[in-house]
Amino acid sequence: MAKEERAPETEGGANASEQGEVREPRIGVYVCHCGINIAYMVDVRKVAEVAGTFPNVVVARTYPYMCSDPGQSLIRDDIEKSDLTGVVVAACSPRMHEPTFRAAVSDAGVNPYLLDMANIREQCSWIHEEPEAATEKAIDLVRAAVARASHLSPLVEREVPVTPESLVVGGGIAGIQAALDIAEAGYRVHLVEKEPTIGGRMAQLDKTFPTLDCSACILTPRMVDASRHPNIELATYSEVKEVEGYIGNFNATLTRKARYVDLEKCTNCGLCYASCPVRNVPQLREPVGIPRDLSEKDRTRLDAIIADHGIDAELLIQILQDVNIEYNYLPVDALKYVAFRLGVRPATVYHVASFYTAFSLEPRGRKIVKVCTGTACHARGAVRVLEELERRLGIGPGETTEDMAYTLLTVNCLGCCALGPVVVVDNDYHSVVPGDADAMLARYETA
Amino acid sequence: MRHVKDIADLERARREIMKGRDPDARVVAICCGTGCIACGGLTVADAFRSEVDSRALASKVRVLTTGCHGFCERGPLVVVQPAGILYQQVKPDDVAEIVETSVEGDDLVERLLYVDSASGEKIVREEDVPFYxxxxxxxxGRNGALDPTSVEDYVAIGGYGxxxxxxDAMTPDEIVATVKASGLRGRGGGGFSTGRKWESCLKAPGDVRYLICNADEGDPGAYMDRSILEGNPHSVLEGMVIGAFALGVTDGYIYVREEYPLAVANFTRALxxxxAAGLLGVNILGTGFSFDVAVARGGGAFVCGESTALMASIEGLPGEPRPKHIHTVERGLRQRPTVLNNVETWANVPLIVDKGAEWFAAIGTEGSKGTKIFSLVGKVNNTGLVEVPMGITLREIIDDIGGGIRGGHSFKAVQTGGPSGGCISEDLLDLPVDFDRxxxxGSMMGSGGMIVMDDRNCMVDxxxxxxxxxxxESCGKCTPCREGLRQMHAILTDITEGRGEERHLDELEYISWGLEQTALCQLGSTAQNPVLTTLRYFRDEYRAHIEEKRCPAGVCKALVTYSVVADACTGCTVCAKKCPSDAIEGEPKKVHGIVQDKCIKCGICYEVCKFDAIAID
Amino acid sequence: MGLLIIDGHEAEADQSRTLLEVAVELGIEIPTLCHYKGLTPYGACRICVVETIWKGKSRLHPACTYPAWEGEVRTDSEMVRKARRFIVELMLAEAPDAVEIREIAEKLGIEGTPFRTPDDARGNKCIMCGLCVRTCRDLVGAGALAFRGRGENRKIANPYGEKSEVCIACGACEFVCPTDAIDLSLITDLTPKPLVSEFDTGLVTRPAIYLPFPQAVPAVPVLDDEHCLRTLLGTCGVCEQVCGPDAIDYDAEDVEDAIQVGTIVVATGYDEFDPNEKPELGYGMYENVITGLEMERLCSASGPTMGEIVIGGKSPKDVVFIQCVGSRDQTVGNEYCSRVCCMYTAKQAHLVKEKIPNAAVTIFYMDIRAFGKGFEEFYDRVRKEGVVYRRGSVSEIYRRKDRLVVRGEDTLEGEPMEVEADLVVLATGLVARPGTDHIAGLLKLSRSSDGFLMEAHPKLRPVDTASDGVYLAGTCQGPKDIPDAVAQAKGAAAAAIVPMSKGKVTVEALTCVVDEDLCAGCKICVSVCPYGALSYDEEKKISTCNEALCKGCGTCAAACPSGTISMGHFTSEQLLAQIVALIGGGNG
Known part of the structure; x- marks a missing residue:
């Protein structure tokens, strides 16, 4: 390396520091050539020369590569020899080498924060084309740096302890691997996974290229390792909600979503998921209210019947009995309305309405002809009476004539067994001998 | 009736009622049971009222419309008290004569008296009629003595005593012990000891218990419960209140068939x-004991005779039975201990409390105590409701009370126990009527239906x-009942329609076994009884249908032809007029003939011919 | 309690349990049809009858309802077999089309039925076990499906014969039906939406409580509270009832956990590109256009088809792969290459050839990027297997009759082209997860223009981030294959270990300083500090700085209206001196 000439030493200052409380700053200025990066445009020697004249500057030098070891030694030696209290390096961006020079200054026993840098490369040589003006600017930058350096005060760097635990966010193959490595190194790991299981995408893959080994086969052992590792705390179905703090001291809040299954108690016997009947997305809907087509008048009629009995699901059959009498059958909207008022589900109402023979879901005729087919009546020829009536009315049991005049029903016993065969028209009881049914009904037709 | 303050006050109230009545007054009791109403009982009663009014006899004569007297065959029935004269088949036109002769006067209207078919003698008093x-x-017996809509009438004869x-004088435990000691067994069909049932219910854990009266008389051919409810509702209610006190129950139910409107009306009135009289509700007879009864009208389902189905129905649900390995006395209505007895059983309770267990136990046989009401119907002369002591033979009932088979036909079978019962043949007629016998x-007591069949009844049919x-009537819940009965019916249909095969009999027995063993409730597990008993006693008839394609009774249409017996036909033309398919031809006063192609085998000609000139082959 | 002996096995009599429960526990198999755990035992089908012997008397009772009283029970006696035969024969006649009943019959050695099928039962599958009705009523709580009528006329029906307005289309009825007799679409006025397995990429349905896949870790099911009838409606509760160890807790709530850590590794992964963004490819419209990930499940031996490649019940003859779906595509904003699609497509093409040897496989590509170890060799191998690589760009996929047509341009020949296919696999690329913003915000990370998280330096600090102590691993940083993801994970782990092994770290000396005497407590600084270092001291009514959090950025100092806050290394005095020196110029 070429030996640089020394800039003239300025007098004074050196002794003052040892005596006075207010020490005059003693600043060294180092101008870097950066090879030719700076020197081709900026007259670095001149810069150093002029810098040597600035107040408080006790030494000013140039060197081809300040960042090199010899460059740094230059600074350390000067500090020792000239008892510098501050250093200005005129070189590149502090982003690049500020840590380098701070370390050098610190090594020589000066607080690293008593260093300032003038960026005469990015802010000067690289962007200017006139050497003289560039040199002028470099001198200005150095002057400003020296001025600031004269006012710098030492700062203390602090060290903080590091919590020996790590948080791994995401339990796919990368997260599992990272967690395992950290755990193996002896540190506790919180492995947080949003899904109910770790494994991530890799678990879904079939074979892996190009070796065609089975993805799950190589992944699942790792998953199990992660879950069993004493240093790994698994938090599945969990998310990181908040993180505060800084390196070594992060405070994280995890949200563990309700799984509803106790991780400790569950034996994964599989009965729960084998028994859960849901297979589609339940589509919740508004409760069914009053049937739209039900008239105000019908509501009044039905309300009156319900009021007679009371609002109690157990009274459904009793209420339907009266609805059936009121309408001569059970209109669908009436059933829906009663169901709504009593809070009974459609399935129950419908089953009840279709189960009991007292109820009819179809409109019935003005006159209801019931033929008793009880045993006593059967033994005395009720079937013949029924057939006669079927022929006469042209309908079968349970049917209604087209003109809505008659509904023909069979009843399993009317409790007038001594009189069989018995036919009831509306509420009149008739003991009917086979062959007489025609005549019996004829009386109603003329009436 | 006025409100009764306490126990002693009941007797005072009864005396007040009696005081208002003339002990010498004549009473005309008109039977207005459903049977007699069907024959015009109500118009007869109206006629009596206007006749008495028009003769200004109202203060001296009481026209009483009563419940069923039992002898429905001869309705409308009228009994004139205190003489006890029974007039039968009374028409409104007869009323004036009866009032004049037997009410105002002391004579008889001879033509309305019952004529004993055996001796040909006329019988005056009701109690002397063989039927009674x-x-x-x-x-x-009490039905004829009171107006069912009058609580005074019931109290007047000692009711609620x-x-x-x-x-007053018994502890609940004593009542249960008395009922148990009486040997009363459930009259609804099962024949389970009532006392033991009550005892089990008392022992079952839980504070709330229920009591139910089963009046869902579903057995076709039986109507005694109906007659009791219609004719004497207070007797049933009194039994229930006594039961409630014994069992510590505050809520009771009566489950009545909707098809029994009069029973519903009379019982509701009784409640x-x-x-109002302080015999029901809060603080009964001033004792602090409270109990009330709600009426649930059944919707018409035979299966609701099954206790769990009945309870489901009271809960407003379809009458579907549920398994009852744990009995309803422990887990019944709303899963609480429940005592369920039928109408007749409840009606027996006041009698037992009144007269004591020993008195009751003295009636009947070793295992079956007291009396039983049967609905004696079918092909006997005297149909109606009969109440007999347990142990009487079937023959006594059918011949002595029922007056034998009508129309000169011969006895073939008697069906007892309803659809779960069986058909009993002639050689078993001397069987004493008793639950166990x-x-x-192969049959059962059931609720008391007794349908008599003659040679014109086909047992396969x-x-x-x-x-x-x-x-x-099956609820359709369990497979054997729903599907087994369907298959059984299909096979029987095949047999009656001429498609019977030998293997069918085995299949019927196989299904019978399956039903008995696997059906969920009694409806299914006893459904095979009618098939098994007819197979047992009348196998020949099955064989005739299968092997000879013949219906010996002439019932199964597909297997019979109708023809005119030329010797007997008088040419009266009735058959031709009645024939719905114009299949009978012939000129008046000449022998008629049946055109077989046109004949639809409706059997009307056979029914209407007064000369037995229609033959069935 | 007495002793219960079932087929010679002894158990404790316990009338609070049923014979069936005890038998199952003893490993004794009893056939059931109308039984469903979680529903009240019904005792309707009667196939579970067993012989009980009590005081020498034999009776048949259904095991599902009969209490486990003391005594002897035989589940396979002559009597039991005869009764089961009877029941099955009735069912065969009743439901001639119920395959499951025929299977049960076969298992019990029953060849046919002596009974006739009634005319109205032809084609019937329903055995009236009522599970559908009871489930809908007692578990779902809807009561949409009803029994109608009674006896032989009893049927399962929609109330009033109308499509249900209370059905929630949950599908429970279909699920519980033992004979596949239910068609939900006939019951409801809603369009059922299958609840699909996320793991199996929607190819199969899953229940509301589920294990994501058999080897899941932890091997504990999770209850999906957005679809569970209990959490949604307060009904059902089957899982709780069937759970032996009592592990279900419907009242569970989200729990927050605070932890302290020294370092953080972010490994949040990627998402598959959503091909719905390219509607011209027909994804979502045609069931036989699927994504790469769906193809993975379809190929997987543990997948819903057990590794058989079937689509719509058929094995495809012509399979087309389309590369670069969602990658290298400016139209969807993804300019980057997803790095894995070329190779996974080659692999899937190979699997198709292996599983369906006579299938024709065509791959449309832009360029093949086979840069990794063994990749080029694999690509060669696949081509040798007969897979056709065609350089082309696909403009549209549409249906012609029952086949798909892939239309586009052959970019080598410069000609338009059309290829028919039974299955089209879209080689969907990798995109940043939607949650990336959240994690970036939490940890003060930057994202690169492709949306993935940004490393501190693309070459020199590939696992570090701008936040000290936070490291990146895997595809959250950018598309990569498994080995690369693992390698980066190991790097991130190593980086995270360093400060922990040192036990301490140096923190910034350049911090802000609050002059307590001057601070008016306006809190502006608190709101502007990006690091949360400033807080308001309620007691002193002034702002204070947490020097450990402060990065010395100076935002607070600039914002402070009263000049209360100064920066340690950039005091006004220092800066003014610098400025004066500059403008003073000359040789100062």
Whole structure:
């Protein structure tokens, strides 16, 4: 390396520091050539020369590569020899080498924060084309740096302890691997996974290229390792909600979503998921209210019947009995309305309405002809009476004539067994001998 | 009736009622049971009222419309008290004569008296009529003495005295012990000891218990419960209140068939009257004991005779039975301990409390105590409700009370126990009527239906009838009942329509076994009884249908042809007029003939011919 | 309690349990049809009858309802077999089309039925076990499906014969039906939406409580509270009832956990590109256009088809792969290459050839990027297997009759082209997860223009981030294959270990300083500090700085209206001196 000439030493200052409380700053200025990066445009020697004249500057030098070891030694030696209290390096961006020079200054026993840098490369040589003006600017930058350096005060760097635990966010193959490595190194790991299981995408893959080994086969052992590792705390179905703090001291809040299954108690016997009947997305809907087509008048009629009995699901059959009498059958909207008022589900109402023979879901005729087919009546020829009536009315049991005049029903016993065969028209009881049914009904037709 | 303050006050109230009545007054009791109403009982009663009014006899004569007297065959029935004269088949036109002769006067209207078919003698008094003479009418007997809509009438004959006795002089445990000691067994069909049932219910854990009266008389061919409810509702209610006190129950239910409107009306009236009189509701007879009864009208389902189905129905649900490995006395209505007894059983309770267990136990046989009401119907002369002591033979009932088979035909079978019962043949007629003996014969007591069949009844048809009935009445919940009965019915239909095969009999027995072993409730597990008993006693008839394609009774249409017996035909033309398919031809006063192609085998000609000139082959 | 002996096995009699429960526990198999755990035992089908012997008397009772009283029970006696035969024969006649009943019959050695099928039962599958009705009523709580009528006329029906307005289309009825007799679409006025397995990429349905896949870790099911009838409606509760160890807790709530850590590794992964963004490819419209990930499940031996490649019930003859779906595509904003699609497509093409040897496989590509170890060799191998690589760009996929047509341009020949296919696999690329913003915000990370998280330096600090102590691993940083993801994970782990092994770290000396005497407590600084270092001291009514959090950025100092806050290394005095020196110029 070429030996640089020394800039003239300025007098004074050196002794003052040892005596006075207010020490005059003693600043060294180092101008870097950066090879030719700076020197081709900026007259670095001149810069150093002029810098040597600035107040408080006790030494000013140039060197081809300040960042090199010899460059740094230059600074350390000067500090020792000239008892510098501050250093200005005129070189590149502090982003690049500020840590380098701070370390050098610190090594020589000066607080690293008593260093300032003038960026005469990015802010000067690289962007200017006139050497003289560039040199002028470099001198200005150095002057400003020296001025600031004269006012710098030492700062203390602090060290903080590091919590020996790590948080791994995401339990796919990368997260599992990272967690395992950290755990193996002896540190506790919180492995947080949003899904109910770790494994991530890799678990879904079939074979892996190009070796065609089975993805799950190589992944699942790792998953199990992660879950069993004493240093790994698994938090599945969990998310990181908040993180505060800084390196070594992060405070994280995890949200563990309700799984509803106790991780400790569950034996994964599989009965729960084998028994859960849901297979589609339940589509919740508004409760069914009053049937739209039900008239105000019908509501009044039905309300009156319900009021007679009371609002109690157990009274459904009793209420339907009266609805059936009121309408001569059970209109669908009436059933829906009663169901709504009593809070009974459609399935129950419908089953009840279709189960009991007292109820009819179809409109019935003005006159209801019931033929008793009880045993006593059967033994005395009720079937013949029924057939006669079927022929006469042209309908079968349970049917209604087209003109809505008659509904023909069979009843399993009317409790007038001594009189069989018995036919009831509306509420009149008739003991009917086979062959007489025609005549019996004829009386109603003329009436 | 006025409100009764306490137990002693009941007797005072009764005396007040009696004081208002002239002990010498004549009473005309007109039977207005459903049977007599069907024959015009109500118009007869109206006629009596206007006749008495027009003769200004109102103060001296009481026209009483009563419940069923039992002798429905001869309705409308009228009894003139205190003489006890029975007039039968009374028409409104007869009323004036009766009032004049027997009410105002002391004579008889001879033509309306009952004529004994055996001796040809006229019988005056009701109690001397053979139909009544052989009965022991402990329960039904009171029907004729009171107006069912009058609580005073019931109190006047000592009604609610048993309740007073129970509340006053007995502890609940004593009542249960008395009922148990009496040997009373459930009259609804099962024949389970009532006392033991009550005892189990008391022992079952839980503070809330229920009590139910089963009045869902579903057995076709039986109507005694109806007659009791219609004719004497307070007797049932009194039994229930006594039971409630014994069992510590505050809520009771009566489950009545909707098809029994009069029973519903009379019982509801009885509840209102009893409540007003302080015999029901809060603080009964001033003792602090409270109990009330709600009426649930059944929707018409035979299966609701099954206790769990009945309870489901009271809960507003379809009448579907549930498994009852744990009995309903422990887990019944709303899963609480529940005592369920039928109408007749409840009606027996006041009698037992009144007269004591020993008195009751003295009636009947070793295992079956007291009386039983039967609905004696079918092909006997005297149909109606009969109440007899347990142990009487079937023959006594059918011949002595029923007056034998009508129309000169011969006895073939008697069906007892409803659809779950069986058909009993002639050689078993001397069987004493008793829960256990009937069961041994393959039938059962059931609720008391007794349908008499003659030689014109086809037993295969009867089996098919019952299976068809049960198939329709099955709730359809369990496979054997729903599907087994359907298959059984299909096989029986095949047999009656000429498609019978030898293997069918084995299949019927196989299904019978399956039903008995696997059906969920009694409806299914006893449904095979009509088939098994007819197979047992009348196998020949099955064989005739299968092997000879012949219906010996001439019932199964597909297997019969109708023809005119030329010797007997008078050419009266009735058959030709009645024939719905114009299949009978012939000129008046000349022998008619049947055009077989046109004949639809409706059997009307056979029914209407007064000369037995229609033959069935 | 007495002793219960079932087929010679002894158990404790316990009338609070049923014979069936005890038998199952003893490993004794009893056939059931109308039984469903969680529903009240019903005792309707009667196939579970067993012989009980009590005081020498034999009776048949259904095991599902009969209490486990003391005594002897035989589940396979002559009597039991005869009764089961009877029941099955009735069912065969009743439901001739129920395959499951025929299977049960076969298992019990029953060849046919002596009974006739009634005319109205032809084609019937329903055995009236009522599970559908009871489930809908007692578990779902809807009561949409009803029994109608009674006896032989009893049927399962929609109330009033109308499509249900209370059905929630949950599908429970279909699920519980033992004979596949239910068609939900006939019951409801809603369009059922299958609840699909996320793991199996929607190819199969899953229940509301589920294990994501058999080897899941932890091997504990999770209850999906957005679809569970209990959490949604307060009904059902089957899982709780069937759970032996009592592990279900419907009242569970989200729990927050605070932890302290020294370092953080972010490994949040990627998402598959959503091909719905390219509607011209017909994804979502045609069931036989699937994504790469769906193809993975379809190929997987543990997948819903057990590794058989079937689509719509058929094995495809012509399979087309389309590369670069969502990658290298400016139209969807993804300019980057997803790095894995070329190779996974080659692999999937190979699997198709292996599983369906006669299938024709065509791959449309832009360029093949086979840069990794063994990749080029694999690509060669696949081509040798007969897979056709065609350089082309696909403009549209549409249906012609029952086949798909892939239309586009052959970019080598410069000609338009059309290829028919039974299955089209879209080689969907990798995109940043939607949650990336959240994690970036939490940890003060930057994202690169492709949306993935940004490393501190693309070459020199590939696992570090701008936040000290936070490291990146895997595809959250950018598309990569498994080995690369693992390698980066190991790097991130190593980086995270360093400060922990040192036990301490140096923190910034350049911090802000609050002059306590001057601070008016306006809190502006608190709101502007990006590091949360400033807080308001309620007691002193002034702002204070947490020097450990402060990065010395100076935002607070600039914002402070009263000049209360100064920066340690950039005091006004220092800066003014610098400025004066500059403008003073000359040789100062």
């Amino acid at each position: 003479k052989h009965q022991t009418r402990l329960i039904l 048993s309740l007073a006795k129970a509340l 209102d009257d009893a409540r 009937l069961a041994e014969a 009867i089996a098919k009838y019952f299976v068809g009935f049960l198939k329709d």
